[in-house]
Amino acid sequence: MAQKPSIPKGTRDFGPVETARRGYIFSTIRSVFELFGFAPIETPSIENLSTLMGKYGEEGDKLLFKILNSGEWARALESETVTADASARLTSKVSEKGLRYDLTVPFARFVVQHRNELTLPFKRYQIQPVWRADRPQKGRYREFYQCDADMVGSDSLINEVELLQMIDEVFARLGIRITIKLNNRKVLAGIAETIGEPDRLTDITVAIDKIDKIGLDNVRAELIERGLTDSAVERLVPFLTISGDTGERLAALRDALAGSETGLLGVAELQMVIDTVTNLGMRADVELDVSLARGLNYYTGTIIEVKARDVEIGSISGGGRYDNLTGVFGMPGLSGVGISFGADRIYDVLTALDLFPADVTPAPTVMFANFGEKEARAAMGMMKQLRAAGIPCEIYPDAAKMKKQMAYADSRHIPYVAIVGESEAAEGKLTLKDMTTGTQTLLTPAEAVNITK
Secondary structure (H helix, E strand, O other): OOOOOOOOOOOOOOOHHHHHHHHHHHHHHHHHHHHOOOEEOOOOOEEEHHHHOOOOHHHHHHOOOEEEOOOOHHHHHOOOOOOOOOHHHHHHHHEEEEEOOOOHHHHHHHHHHOHHHOOOOEEEEEEEEEEOOOOOEOOEOOEEEEEEEEEEOOOOOHHHHHHHHHHHHHHHHHOOOEEEEEEEHHHHHHHHHHOOOHHHHHHHHHHHOOHHHHHHHHHHHHHHHOOOOHHHHHHHHHHHOOOOOHHHHHHHHHHHOOOOHHHHHHHHHHHHHHHHHHHHOOOOEEEEOOOOOOOOOOOOOEEEEEEEOOOOOOOOEEEEEEOOHHHHHOOOOOOEEEEEEEHHHHHHHHHHOOOOOOOOOOOOOEEEOOOOHHHHHHHHHHHHHHHHOOOOEEEOOOOOOHHHHHHHHHHOOOOEEEEOOHHHHHHOOEEEEEOOOOOEEEEOHHHHHHHHO
């Protein structure tokens, strides 16, 4: 007996309805990207491992999908023994390429590689799949789409303001109520300085980024486990428990970081961004979250995370400022800032809240019934007129019983069925049945266009 086919864990098939709904998400995001002046690019699914490795931290490197070299790669191993200790050394001999982990690092590679062709500042958007060898769970997949927008070549905080407005516009169009959380890596660096642990910034950010998941007590335990002293952890806790509205939190941070030039610079950047978007008007809630760290090591300034207010799920968008990413590819000093929308989680939120528009469907507007060869020819002539007017339509391919044809139209939620029998064909008309009301009207093709368009 043949084995039942399956797909790898963490991946999914998408049927016509899911694909149409995903297309709605992509087109909504794309339209906002272009509204703000971003231009599209695409990069390969496969990148050299030398491009990807070392850009996401130790944990990120472990989640890279590596591609086995083609040809007789085993000969390159010679007499090497494949053991756990030797696995890292053997990777380069077995695999030289990998699937991209995100769109930001490939974008940095793109900018450096095409630097002579680009006009700076350069604003690009990219909507493509990425892959991570993560443990599959609800809202977390091994293959998923990212929808990124980045600007490089400008230090201006106007770019952060523009990105926040884009986030606000995308989710307003989708009908999702959101909270935008903001922080700044300079603030986190200032906190590390203030508590006497300036060299422990990575340990601190990795731990406090989990506070919503594991709670403050477990974060304290993890920080001590990572080597911070008890006194340093106790000095850190007040920063993580700052309360009040955003203005009061900024004031408290400014006082607490009075001895850190870096920290105060981060507070000033946050103040400018928050004041500007507030004055411009935002439908989303915008709040300062001192515990927001985002795990990726390349962020250097503003960091952004977006949460859906009406569904319990992880972040549905995020991003931030990165000043040094292109430096690893030989182009130092080029600042960038960007955001990424998680299309798969957005899909889950729209599904949970029943927010997909009713007309987001792969079905045509009109199905022509088939009564035989002569009638079908007449129907296809009328279909050509409807299609020329932009009306999606199809003809049932077989002259089956009417009940079967109607059941097909009903199962696909086709709103209209056109009946072209012998008498209709003779008059050059069609009988249009509204599948919702059941009413039938004899019409010319032009009149049918006006009703169905």
